[in-house]
Amino acid sequence: MQPYFLPYLSYYKLLKLVDKFVIYDDVNFINRGWINRNNILVGGKAHLFTVPLIDASQNKLIYEVQVSPDQVWRKKILKTISQAYRKAPQFETVFPLVEDIITDQSESVADFCLQSLVKTARFMNIDTEIVKTSRQYNNSDLKGQHRILSICQKEGASHYINPIRGQALYDKHLFCNEGITLNFIHTTPRAYPQFKNDFVPLLSILDIMMFNNQKEIQDLLGEYDLI
Numbered sequence: 001m002q003p004y005f006l007p008y009l010s011y012y013k014l015l016k017l018v019d020k021f022v023i024y025d026d027v028n029f030i031n032r033g034w035i036n037r038n039n040i041l042v043g044g045k046a047h048l049f050t051v052p053l054i055d056a057s058q059n060k061l062i063y064e065v066q067v068s069p070d071q072v073w074r075k076k077i078l079k080t081i082s083q084a085y086r087k088a089p090q091f092e093t094v095f096p097l098v099e100d101i102i103t104d105q106s107e108s109v110a111d112f113c114l115q116s117l118v119k120t121a122r123f124m125n126i127d128t129e130i131v132k133t134s135r136q137y138n139n140s141d142l143k144g145q146h147r148i149l150s151i152c153q154k155e156g157a158s159h160y161i162n163p164i165r166g167q168a169l170y171d172k173h174l175f176c177n178e179g180i181t182l183n184f185i186h187t188t189p190r191a192y193p194q195f196k197n198d199f200v201p202l203l204s205i206l207d208i209m210m211f212n213n214q215k216e217i218q219d220l221l222g223e224y225d226l227i
Helices: 009-017 072-085 091-102 109-123 144-155 164-168 172-177 205-211 214-221
Strands: 020-022 037-042 045-050 129-131 159-163 181-186
Touching: 009 109, 009 159, 009 181, 009 205, 009 214, 020 144, 037 072, 037 205, 045 072, 072 091, 072 205, 091 109, 091 205, 109 129, 109 205, 144 159, 144 172, 159 164, 164 181, 172 181, 205 214
Parallel strands: 020 129, 159 181
Antiparallel strands: 037 045
């Protein structure tokens, strides 16, 4: 998976499900994607927050894109999160973690996203091994599912799991011919209390953590189907 900053719940369901999770950071950066931004709940509606980058371009690989060293944006994001969630039931437990993540000084957006993933996973008792960089596989000459197959083979994997949208990208027969089972994880958002508002789905994992205790989070993480 490409590195996302504080991504949606299904990202963590996949992380918890697998034995090894590969951060795919030597592919082209996607402008206006989810690498450096996500949604939180503000005033009962989805509110987009963004981590500022330096000269971000789709002509650069993700690990080449740098996070802005300016400290002002960090203070603004923390203030927005604090104001949005200070009355949430888990705020006192979760906000120190948020502060630790936002104030991290990693230079690369890939590393910045990675440290947020590692810290939130640890908070949710997910101990999956995370391969820090896809650069180690030395197969950037391959594209699409052929590169994924190469990574699986280098890892000695017998089973590869991808999000449901990968059905349009990956061929089960091709993987099967290489001795690798291919499945897709399918999830459906389940509502949980968000103050007294109508439920807003598909927000950052921050929203999950602010409104759900550890047991409730584990229940949510376990809700998926493999196709």
